[in-house]
Amino acid sequence: MELPKKYKAGQTEQCWRDHWKETGVYAWDSTRGRDETFVVDTPPPTVSGSLHVGHLFSYAHQDFIVRYQRMQGKNIFFPIGWDDNGLPTERRVQNMYNVKCDAHLHFDPDLEFKRGRKGEPLRISRTNFINLCDEVTREDEEAFRRLWTRLGLSYDWDEEYATINDHCRRISQYSFLELLEKGEVYQAERPVMWDIDFQTAIAQAEVVDKEMRGAFHYLRFGVQDGDRAHVVIATTRPELLPACVAVLAHPDDERYKPLFGKKAITPLFHAPVPIMADPQADPEKGTGIVMVCTFGDQTDVEWWREYKLPLRQIVGWDGCLMPVTFGEPGWESADPDAANAVYGQLAGLSVSKAQKKIVEIAEATDGVLDRPRLDITHAVRVFDKGDRPLELIPTRQWFARIMDKKEALIGQGNKIQWHPAFMRTRYEHWVEGLKEDWCLSRQRFFGVPIPVWYRVDDDGQVRYDERIVPSADELPIDPLDDAPAGFTEDQRDQPGGFSGDPDVLDTWATSSLTPQIATKWILDRERHGKLFPMDIRPQSHEIIRTWAFYTIVKAYLHENEIPWRHVVISGWILDPDRKKMSKSQGNVVTPEPLLDEFGADSVRYWAARARLGVDTAYDEQMFRVGKRLCTKLFNASKFAIGRFAGIDPAQLGPEAITVETDRAVIRELRPLIERATAAFDEFDYAQALSLVEDFFWRTFCDNYLELAKSRTYEEELTEGRLSAAATLRLVHRALVRMMAPYVPYLTEEVWHWCYTDDPGMHESVHRSPWPTLDELAAVPEPAGPQTYEATIVVVEAVRKAKTDANLSMSAPVKSVSVTAKQPVLELLGATIEDIKGMLHIEQAELTEGDPGEGLVAVQTNLS
RNA sequence: GGGCGGUUAGCUCAGUUGGUUAGAGCACCUGCUUUACACGCAGGGGGUCGCAGGUUCGACUCCUGCACCGCCCACCA
Numbered sequence: 001m002e003l004p005k006k007y008k009a010g011q012t013e014q015c016w017r018d019h020w021k022e023t024g025v026y027a028w029d030s031t032r033g034r035d036e037t038f039v040v041d042t043p044p045p046t047v048s049g050s051l052h053v054g055h056l057f058s059y060a061h062q063d064f065i066v067r068y069q070r071m072q073g074k075n076i077f078f079p080i081g082w083d084d085n086g087l088p089t090e091r092r093v094q095n096m097y098n099v100k101c102d103a104h105l106h107f108d109p110d111l112e113f114k115r116g117r118k119g120e121p122l123r124i125s126r127t128n129f130i131n132l133c134d135e136v137t138r139e140d141e142e143a144f145r146r147l148w149t150r151l152g153l154s155y156d157w158d159e160e161y162a163t164i165n166d167h168c169r170r171i172s173q174y175s176f177l178e179l180l181e182k183g184e185v186y187q188a189e190r191p192v193m194w195d196i197d198f199q200t201a202i203a204q205a206e207v208v209d210k211e212m213r214g215a216f217h218y219l220r221f222g223v224q225d226g227d228r229a230h231v232v233i234a235t236t237r238p239e240l241l242p243a244c245v246a247v248l249a250h251p252d253d254e255r256y257k258p259l260f261g262k263k264a265i266t267p268l269f270h271a272p273v274p275i276m277a278d279p280q281a282d283p284e285k286g287t288g289i290v291m292v293c294t295f296g297d298q299t300d301v302e303w304w305r306e307y308k309l310p311l312r313q314i315v316g317w318d319g320c321l322m323p324v325t326f327g328e329p330g331w332e333s334a335d336p337d338a339a340n341a342v343y344g345q346l347a348g349l350s351v352s353k354a355q356k357k358i359v360e361i362a363e364a365t366d367g368v369l370d371r372p373r374l375d376i377t378h379a380v381r382v383f384d385k386g387d388r389p390l391e392l393i394p395t396r397q398w399f400a401r402i403m404d405k406k407e408a409l410i411g412q413g414n415k416i417q418w419h420p421a422f423m424r425t426r427y428e429h430w431v432e433g434l435k436e437d438w439c440l441s442r443q444r445f446f447g448v449p450i451p452v453w454y455r456v457d458d459d460g461q462v463r464y465d466e467r468i469v470p471s472a473d474e475l476p477i478d479p480l481d482d483a484p485a486g487f488t489e490d491q492r493d494q495p496g497g498f499s500g501d502p503d504v505l506d507t508w509a510t511s512s513l514t515p516q517i518a519t520k521w522i523l524d525r526e527r528h529g530k531l532f533p534m535d536i537r538p539q540s541h542e543i544i545r546t547w548a549f550y551t552i553v554k555a556y557l558h559e560n561e562i563p564w565r566h567v568v569i570s571g572w573i574l575d576p577d578r579k580k581m582s583k584s585q586g587n588v589v590t591p592e593p594l595l596d597e598f599g600a601d602s603v604r605y606w607a608a609r610a611r612l613g614v615d616t617a618y619d620e621q622m623f624r625v626g627k628r629l630c631t632k633l634f635n636a637s638k639f640a641i642g643r644f645a646g647i648d649p650a651q652l653g654p655e656a657i658t659v660e661t662d663r664a665v666i667r668e669l670r671p672l673i674e675r676a677t678a679a680f681d682e683f684d685y686a687q688a689l690s691l692v693e694d695f696f697w698r699t700f701c702d703n704y705l706e707l708a709k710s711r712t713y714e715e716e717l718t719e720g721r722l723s724a725a726a727t728l729r730l731v732h733r734a735l736v737r738m739m740a741p742y743v744p745y746l747t748e749e750v751w752h753w754c755y756t757d758d759p760g761m762h763e764s765v766h767r768s769p770w771p772t773l774d775e776l777a778a779v780p781e782p783a784g785p786q787t788y789e790a791t792i793v794v795v796e797a798v799r800k801a802k803t804d805a806n807l808s809m810s811a812p813v814k815s816v817s818v819t820a821k822q823p824v825l826e827l828l829g830a831t832i833e834d835i836k837g838m839l840h841i842e843q844a845e846l847t848e849g850d851p852g853e854g855l856v857a858v859q860t861n862l863s
Numbered sequence: 864g865g866g867c868g869g870u871u872a873g874c875u876c877a878g879u880u881g882g883u884u885a886g887a888g889c890a891c892c893u894g895c896u897u898u899a900c901a902c903g904c905a906g907g908g909g910g911u912c913g914c915a916g917g918u919u920c921g922a923c924u925c926c927u928g929c930a931c932c933g934c935c936c937a938c939c940a
Contacts, residue, residue: 007902209939216940234940248940282940290940297939378939425867426935433936541934578933609876609888613868615933619875621889624902631902639899675879690877694887702904706897713898796905803894803906810897 007634009599009627013745017149025764026070026154028077030527038074039534040066041515041564042155043547044081044163047140048088052588053618054581056151058570060607062538063153064685065568067741070154071770077531079159079518081168082144084137086507087198087385090446093133098122101129101445103502107481126445127481133446134164147591152600152744154766161517163510164446169476171517172510173451175554176398176440177469180452184401184557185440187464191294191301192439194393195383196319196351200443201397202383203506204436205546207390209379216286217359218370221247222265224272231256231264231275232370234286236378238362239354240293242269242324242343245309249289251277256289266291267368268342268361269326270334276307295392298435315391321354323347351391396464398450398503399437402553406431412552412562419568419683420613423541427552430545438553440506447504451477453484460495468498472522512550515563534564536683541569541613568683571615578617589618601743602626608742611686629693630746633739636701637750640732643712644725645754651717652726654778659711659720660830662727664788665704666779668695669731673771676738680770685741692738700731703792710837730779733758734771787827790855791835794818794828797858798839805862815843819857822848828856 020026028037040062045055062078070076094100097113100121107127124132141162148155161168179185192201217238220230233247247264249256256275263272273291280299281290292303294311303309310330316322326343327336342361346354362368380389402409409431418424441450455466468484470477479500483489491497513521519528533555539547548567555563572580575587594603605626610616644652657663672695679687708724733755740747744766751765762768782788794816802811816835818828825848832844851857 209937214939236940282938285938286940288940292940299940376939379937380939420868422867429866429936545935574933611877614876617875619889622875625888628902632900635900635903637899642899687877687879690887701900705899706904709899799905806894807905808895808897809905810895 007631007746009601009630009745010596012749013150013152013600016745016748017152019748020154020764020766023764025767026076026078026156027158028156029075030530032075034530036073036075037077037530038066038069039077039531039536039564040079041518041534041537041551042078042080043539044083044161044511044514045144046086046088047082047084047137047144048086048092050588051143051147051591052573052581053591053594054573054588055147056591056594056603057573057607057610057616058538058540059148059153060151060604061568061570061610061612061685062536063151063604064608064741065536065538065680065683066154067744067766068680068685068688068770070766071737071740071768073769076154076156077159077518077534078155079161080148080153080155080157081161081163081514081517082137082141083163083507083511084133084141085164085447085510087444087446089133089137090129090444093129093136093446094121096136097132099124099129099132101126103445103480107478125481126449127478129445130164134162137162137164147595150592150595150600152604154744159518163507163517164448166476167520167523168510168513168517169448170523171513171521172448172505173470173475173477174472174522175513175516175558176505176509177451177472177475179400179557180469182557185398186401187396187398189394189396191304191392191394192397193381193383193390194317194395195386196315196317196388196391197386198383198444199317201395201439201441202390203439203508204434205438205508205549206384207381208384210382210389211377212380212389214376214378214380216374216376217362218287218373219267219291219362220367220370221267221291223259223275224263224265226259226262230367230370231259231289232287233289233291234374235291235296236376237293237296237355239321239346239351239358240296240314241266241291241358242271242321242326242339242346243293243295243312243314244269244271244273244291245294245312246273246292246303246307247275247289248278248281248292248303249275250281250283251279253281253283253288255283265334268358268365269339270336271326271332271339272334274307278303294394297392301392311394313394315351315393317393317395318350319388319391320348320350321346352388397439398441400440400553400557402438403434403436405553405556406434409549409552409556412556415562416552416564417566419566420611423544423567423569423613426541426544427548430549438506438550440509441501441503442506443502444504447507448476448510449478449480450501450503450505451475451479452501453479453487453498454501456493456495456497456499458495462499508546508550511547512554515551515555516558532559533562536566536568537564538568538570540572542572544569566683569613571610571613574615574617578615581618594623598623598627599630599745601630601746604742604744605629605689608685608689612683629697630743632697632701633736633743633746633750636696636705637732637736637753639705640728641750641754643709644729647717647722647725649729649758651722652729654726654730654776656722656726657730657779659723659727659834660782660787660827661704661707661791661834662723663780663782664791664831665699665707665727665731666776667782667785668699668788669734670773670776673734673738673773673776677770677772680741688738689742692735696735696739700735703795704731706838707791707795707831707834711834730776733761734775737765737768737771740765740768782827783830784823784827786824786855787831790820790824790828791831793854793856794832794835794858795838797856798835798841798860801860801862802839807862810840811862813839813841813860814863815845815861816841817845817847817859817861819847819849819859820851820855824855 105125326333326339333339453468606622676688
């Protein structure tokens with residue numbers, strides 16, 4: 001056999017990719033049982049984002065675990081999907097094609113689109129829009145597919161899905177309908193968190209804090225029938241003054257006690273509002289008395305509900321102030337003309353402009369402002385994909401009941417093993433901190449339509465309480481394009497007809513079903529039963545509150561189950577300044593050039609060095625280290641295999657291992673296998689790698705290969721040469737397999753040089769069994785436990801002597817005298833010939849005696 | 864404000880249930896063309912393990928407090 005001279009990663013990778021594809025080495029076997037199957041709930045990457053090295057990192061982690069499990073004989077279910085629905089894609093499609101989705105339009109199958117079209121945005125139906133999104137994401141998916149394949153991720157590509165395809169829509173809509181049927185999903189009209197740019201409701205999980213500049217404005221409210229003329233209220237939202245419905249202070253607050261039960265008069269709008277006592281009012285904040293508006297913040301909503309205050313909504317869906325008229329019912333004012341004169345200047349303005357305007361007006365009006373404003377910086381709530389602060393706007397939305405299940409959901413979290421374990425706490429705290437039911441509906445387009453129609457009564461009013469739902473076998477449907485059974489399209493939005501729900505589901509409502517999507521759930525209950533609950537969910541920590549949480553919710557609501565037994569959490573890749581890599585930060589490193597330069601195996605090595613849950617600073621040096629390991633493995637393999645290649649494998653069984661040095665190194669291999677296996681069983685691929693790498697480099701290459709080398713060059717097929725050859729084969733074959741999860745290309749290459757036909761092994765290293773102690777059981781233990789250690793002590797002493805004399809390792813040594821106590825001396829007697837051969841020692845003298853400190857005392861005589 | 868992580872060599876990180884002299888890789892220094900590999904080999908320098916207490920025969924490891932860094936959550940009149 002002619003082995004290649006140099007290791008070239010790029011050339012071999014493509015060859016093995018093709019080979020794996022042809023042989024179906026990563027395919028799931030649907031006939032095998034659940035207990036011998038390892039099931040992964042793979043995260044479907046958001047395809048509209050840009051690719052960066054962080055992707056390689058966490059996806060490699062999953063693959064290490066999966067490849068180990070596969071070598072443990074497990075039937076692997078490792079699907080891959082693409083998360084393509086959602087806002088980022090919508091935005092890109094709108095810009096690319098200059099289109100705008102209009103939910104009132106109908107699907108036009110003949111519509112054609114051109115990129116970069118000028119002029120007014122073309123209004124198109126939801127179905128047309130979704131098709132367009134679908135088209136665009138297909139290109140992105142291709143980029144991911146190429147990258148994942150290059151990285152050597154061992155997916156079963158037959159299980160590929162995309163969250164917007166018919167299958168996912170079917171599963172997602174079915175989930176919604178089943179929960180509706182169970183009463184776990186309901187519709188309600190209530191104030192919800194609302195993004196004024198995307199003009200949609202959002203859920204608590206999508207809210208983030210953002211530091212923004214603001215100011216306290218001190219407004220003088222009049223007091224009816226009071227001893228004092230006014231109270232001063234501090235507010236950061238003066239533009240909401242027209243929406244003020246009450247004024248509150250703490251019941252024990254002496255400053256305001258006398259005012260409770262009386263009415264305050266709002267400045268500028270002259271609206272009488274009740275002054276009430278409430279323990280939630282904090283005397284320390286602002287001036288200790290607060291105005292309740294519909295709605296400034298979550299507490300306003302609570303007070304509004306508790307005290308059944310009237311609704312005075314002024315902020316519309318677009319974040320602009322709506323027209324209202326003071327003096328009309330619900331808009332009391334002691335001076336409607338003055339109020340309307342002021343409000344007339346605000347109506348139509350955005351909240352931020354309205355704020356500026358009302359402050360101007362207040363400044364120009366006597367007795368409104370009590371003192372100059374106080375500039376502050378404070379955190380406000382914004383949509384995680386948005387920019388401007390959220391508003392609370394009363395709208396009709398769909399919700400899933402989760403508030404009544406917090407305890408149960410924490411219980412579900414406790415049944416799951418989290419890796420690292422402390423990540424469970426994040427989950428728990430998130431569930432404990434939930435404030436509202438999960439808002440499921442979004443006023444968006446590229447998503448899974450809510451599969452509901454409503455009756456329209458004879459007066460043309462939509463009757464939201466009279467729902468029409470499709471049957472399971474009709475799914476997926478789009479209620480804006482499909483008519484419900486028993487109706488025809490011309491009855492849409494007509495008196496006596498029907499109307500389709502215009503909204504789509506939260507993307508998480510679909511993403512939370514990745515297990516059910518992959519198992520095919522309702523479509524194939526038997527298959528679902530074989531795969532669910534799954535074994536692991538790999539993901540990153542920032543989506544514990546979304547993806548992990550919602551998936552646990554769905555599994556609980558549908559089947560009262562946990563979705564998976566383990567959650568494994570990867571850390572982030574940070575840039576060298578320890579900032580998270582993200583497109584918006586402009587600090588991303590694109591992955592393809594790295595794969596070109598270092599090869600997939602080296603990049604995987606870099607990923608494998610990082611433990612679960614630990615953020616890692618990007619360091620290109622690690623790719624070089626990985627590449628070095630690959631080169632070393634290549635060269636050592638070439639050498640080791642070359643030393644036994646000409647010998648009939650039948651002669652190289654465990655019974656051939658007769659020399660003490662060989663038995664000693666195999667004794668060292670045993671704990672390595674045990675410890676690496678234990679680490680991998682805990683998903684600690686980083687620890688396993690560190691153990692294997694250390695053994696490979698130091699014990700195998702630096703020491704054992706050199707010790708055995710002289711015997712392997714013996715001309716006759718002596719017992720010593722046979723023993724060395726058998727040991728090289730046994731140890732090397734184990735090490736290649738233990739490195740296979742990390743460096744799949746190179747190990748497959750090496751495997752194919754000589755191990756494919758071994759009994760008990762597989763054609764592919766990736767289907768060959770992970771090493772076990774059983775493989776070594778037939779090799780006897782060395783005479784004593786310290787053979788290897790004592791031998792290395794001697795070797796190191798002689799090496800040091802050579803180095804101190806600035807000599808080459810091949811320089812001859814006249815003599816070495818070794819002093820040790822009897823049992824150790826005897827062990828050394830069995831390996832001394834190897835030591836002599838390794839270090840070119842002419843004469844060695846073993847003397848019984850006290851070595852002083854240490855196991856062995858060594859005296860080296862160089863010349 | 865609450866919580867969760869972290870703080871070990873110049874850098875990046877290991878350190879198994881407390882037990883000799885705290886490890887690795889990178890970087891640095893010295894030497895070595897040695898028939899697998901100079902992408903290598905051999906050797907070396909470099910750390911009072913964030914700070915202060917405590918428990919213990921013994922603490923990087925356990926407890927308490929503090930400081931700093933990161934993250935999560937909350938507040939945000």
